[in-house]
Amino acid sequence: MKKRIYLWVPSENVHKPIISNAILNTKININILKAKIEPQEAFLILELNGDEDKVNEAIEYLSKYGEIEEISKVIKRDEEKCVDCGACITMCPVEAIKMDDDFSVVFDENECIGCKSCVKVCPFKAIEVDDI
Amino acid sequence: MKTIKEINEKIRSGDVVVVTAEEMIGIVEDVGPEKAAEEVDVVTTGTFGAMCSSGVFLNFGHADPPIKMLKIYLNGVECYGGLAAVDTYIGATQPNSDPDIDIDYGGAHVIEDLVAGKEVELVAEGYTTDCYPRKKVRTTITLDDINQAILVNPRNSYQTYNAATNSRDEKIYTYMGTLLPEFGNVNYSGAGQLNPLQNDYNRKTKTYNTIGIGTRIFLGGGIGYIIGEGTQHNPDNAFGTLMVKGDLKQMDRKYLRAATIPNYGSTLFVGVGVPIPVLNAEVAKCCAIRDRDIEVPIIDYGVPRRDRPVVARTNYEELRKGKITIEVEIDGKKVEKTIKTSSVSSYKMSREIAKELKDWILKGEFFLTERVDVLGKGSAKPMKSDVKLVGEILSKPPIVAPIGITIEEASRILIKNNINHLPIVDEFGRLVGIITSWDIARAIAQNKKSIEEIMTRNVITTTVNEPVDVVARKMDKYNISGVPVVDKENKVVGMVTSEDLSKLVGYTNKW
Ligand code: SF4
Ligand code: SF4
Numbered sequence: 167m168k169k170r171i172y173l174w175v176p177s178e179n180v181h182k183p184i185i186s187n188a189i190l191n192t193k194i195n196i197n198i199l200k201a202k203i204e205p206q207e208a209f210l211i212l213e214l215n216g217d218e219d220k221v222n223e224a225i226e227y228l229s230k231y232g233e234i235e236e237i238s239k240v241i242k243r244d245e246e247k248c249v250d251c252g253a254c255i256t257m258c259p260v261e262a263i264k265m266d267d268d269f270s271v272v273f274d275e276n277e278c279i280g281c282k283s284c285v286k287v288c289p290f291k292a293i294e295v296d297d298i
Numbered sequence: 299m300k301t302i303k304e305i306n307e308k309i310r311s312g313d314v315v316v317v318t319a320e321e322m323i324g325i326v327e328d329v330g331p332e333k334a335a336e337e338v339d340v341v342t343t344g345t346f347g348a349m350c351s352s353g354v355f356l357n358f359g360h361a362d363p364p365i366k367m368l369k370i371y372l373n374g375v376e377c378y379g380g381l382a383a384v385d386t387y388i389g390a391t392q393p394n395s396d397p398d399i400d401i402d403y404g405g406a407h408v409i410e411d412l413v414a415g416k417e418v419e420l421v422a423e424g425y426t427t428d429c430y431p432r433k434k435v436r437t438t439i440t441l442d443d444i445n446q447a448i449l450v451n452p453r454n455s456y457q458t459y460n461a462a463t464n465s466r467d468e469k470i471y472t473y474m475g476t477l478l479p480e481f482g483n484v485n486y487s488g489a490g491q492l493n494p495l496q497n498d499y500n501r502k503t504k505t506y507n508t509i510g511i512g513t514r515i516f517l518g519g520g521i522g523y524i525i526g527e528g529t530q531h532n533p534d535n536a537f538g539t540l541m542v543k544g545d546l547k548q549m550d551r552k553y554l555r556a557a558t559i560p561n562y563g564s565t566l567f568v569g570v571g572v573p574i575p576v577l578n579a580e581v582a583k584c585c586a587i588r589d590r591d592i593e594v595p596i597i598d599y600g601v602p603r604r605d606r607p608v609v610a611r612t613n614y615e616e617l618r619k620g621k622i623t624i625e626v627e628i629d630g631k632k633v634e635k636t637i638k639t640s641s642v643s644s645y646k647m648s649r650e651i652a653k654e655l656k657d658w659i660l661k662g663e664f665f666l667t668e669r670v671d672v673l674g675k676g677s678a679k680p681m682k683s684d685v686k687l688v689g690e691i692l693s694k695p696p697i698v699a700p701i702g703i704t705i706e707e708a709s710r711i712l713i714k715n716n717i718n719h720l721p722i723v724d725e726f727g728r729l730v731g732i733i734t735s736w737d738i739a740r741a742i743a744q745n746k747k748s749i750e751e752i753m754t755r756n757v758i759t760t761t762v763n764e765p766v767d768v769v770a771r772k773m774d775k776y777n778i779s780g781v782p783v784v785d786k787e788n789k790v791v792g793m794v795t796s797e798d799l800s801k802l803v804g805y806t807n808k809w
Contacts, residue, residue, distance in 0.1 A: 249567060250644050251641055251643055253475050253485070253640050254640075255640045256478070256484075256485075256638040256639065257478075257483075264620075270646055286476070289475075289557035289565075290555065291558070
């Protein structure tokens with residue numbers, strides 16, 4: 167399974183290698199989608215890949231060092247505005263957008279990493295991505 | 299042989315057989331064109347994409363006291379003021395006159411707002427005459443308040459359209475959408491096997507079987523008419539276009555949508571559907587055209603010239619697969635590359651339009667017309683205009699310096715030659731960096747010692763074959779005042795500066 171989380175790490179833990187430890191301890195696959203480290207706090211967006219137990223284990227581990235919030239949905243498409251042209255498809259770096267057999271453009275919310283490349287090219291401003 | 303009159307009789311009596319152009323493919327394959335022509339009466343087509351050449355004629359009626367409008371704005375978008383006192387034409391691609399609004403709200407958006415029944419602000423100024431004493435008018439109107447609102451597209455419904463890719467090492471924004479660097483994507487447009495002109499095209503005679511002046515069509519969700527061939531109509535190359543008109547008051551926002559092509563401008567997506575009466579086997583055969591039969595050239599939009607190079611030739615079937623493998627040239631080397639493809643028009647909507655038109659005919663709400671004349675031959679030749687190339691404005695041999703030079707030596711060269719830019723080259727004369735007088739001033743202030751520390755390595759360059767307009771745009775875009783001219787081996791052959799260009803502009807701008 168794949169789960170995306172926000173992680174806030176307070177200053178006292180910023181210098182600890184918590185991500186590496188989470189990987190080492192739980193053997194989970196972690197993808198860092200965003201990381202902003204400041205003196206008072208670090209803010210990260212992580213994508214955890216692995217079986218459910220491992221993912222939960224990792225979340226439990228990480229929550230000892232910071233605050234966690236799960237990200238459920240990043241991308242929103244306004245079905246009214248979208249004309250199913252497909253201009254957004256090639257812009258997506260993770261192939262979260264596809265055209266199905268009916269020529270409808272479909273978004274896979276689970277794959278989207280919130281990069282906003284698609285938002286910028288849509289001629290109808292039909293896509294909104296939650297700021298992460 | 300069937301006649302349109304007979305087909306209309308069948309529509310009236312409810313016996314008509316209508317299929318979409320997609321359905322017709324299978325029918326002709328199964329039973330052959332003769333039998334298909336007997337069985338099917340009408341084939342419906344559809345297309346839905348950006349049609350920049352769209353606009354609406356509006357008549358506002360007279361104000362009291364009357365005004366002869368000259369400068370006319372609808373929601374801040376300027377409309378054409380050279381018509382009669384209270385008539386205007388608003389074009390889809392007209393940008394907003396308020397620079398703060400950017401390109402996000404243009405003529406197309408005003409048109410969509412009118413169709414959506416929204417209130418639109420009308421501001422107009424005129425010059426006074428004895429019968430038109432009023433100078434200014436400001437009011438809000440809706441589509442209902444306007445006498446006539448007639449969509450007239452001088453050119454739409456292209457039979458085929460080029461696919462676009464980009465050889466440059468930077469992203470570019472075109473009317474074909476955003477094109478990624480180094481052939482990162484291919485964008486294409488068009489309904490292919492559902493396209494009206496494509497289905498009516500006789501490949502032998504290079505003419506259209508049934509479409510002509512007076513053909514009644516589906517236009518933006520209402521009823522419209524073909525009033526002639528469109529501008530740049532080019533049937534000899536299967537690049538025909540249509541000029542159409544229709545009553546905006548009948549139209550539906552679903553089939554008439556304002557769009558903004560990023561960093562390019564506003565445009566209107568228009569839905570067009572044309573019925574093709576299947577009069578004989580020849581017509582039936584043409585309607586069976588498939589995506590794979592329609593050749594589409596892939597053009598390099600990275601070359602900002604009129605005659606852009608054709609990178610490869612493909613067809614709609616290949617393009618719709620989402621990926622295409624072609625041979626491209628990167629850094630002088632030919633490589634096979636698999637490139638993702640994106641449509642910038644909607645095949646799904648094209649299908650819906652063909653289906654909607656089919657339903658209208660089946661319900662007896664839409665009758666076919668006989669054309670009163672065929673489409674004209676058209677012409678799509680380029681503009682007669684001069685192009686000035688960088689090579690033509692280069693005279694002096696280039697002043698360059700080797701990489702080992704000191705900062706003092708570099709500044710002496712700048713002063714002696716009264717120049718501001720000094721390209722730095724390696725032992726073979728190949729460009730490796732550039733120094734400006736500003737870099738030297740900064741080097742002194744920051745106590746830097748070597749040229750390598752202060753030179754700009756990522757140099758924007760040009761070639762002798764690039765038009766000066768392109769160089770001028772580069773300078774503007776990157777906020778620089780000088781561009782080295784290099785040859786194929788990256789050797790410096792000259793330098794173009796903003797002074798060179800402003801001299802040129804001062805010289806040629808005669809109006
Ligand atoms: S935001 Fe980025 S990752 Fe998500 S769908 Fe758009 S292009 Fe793909
Ligand atoms: S570019 Fe916009 S309109 Fe086109 S398919 Fe994507 S979301 Fe829909």
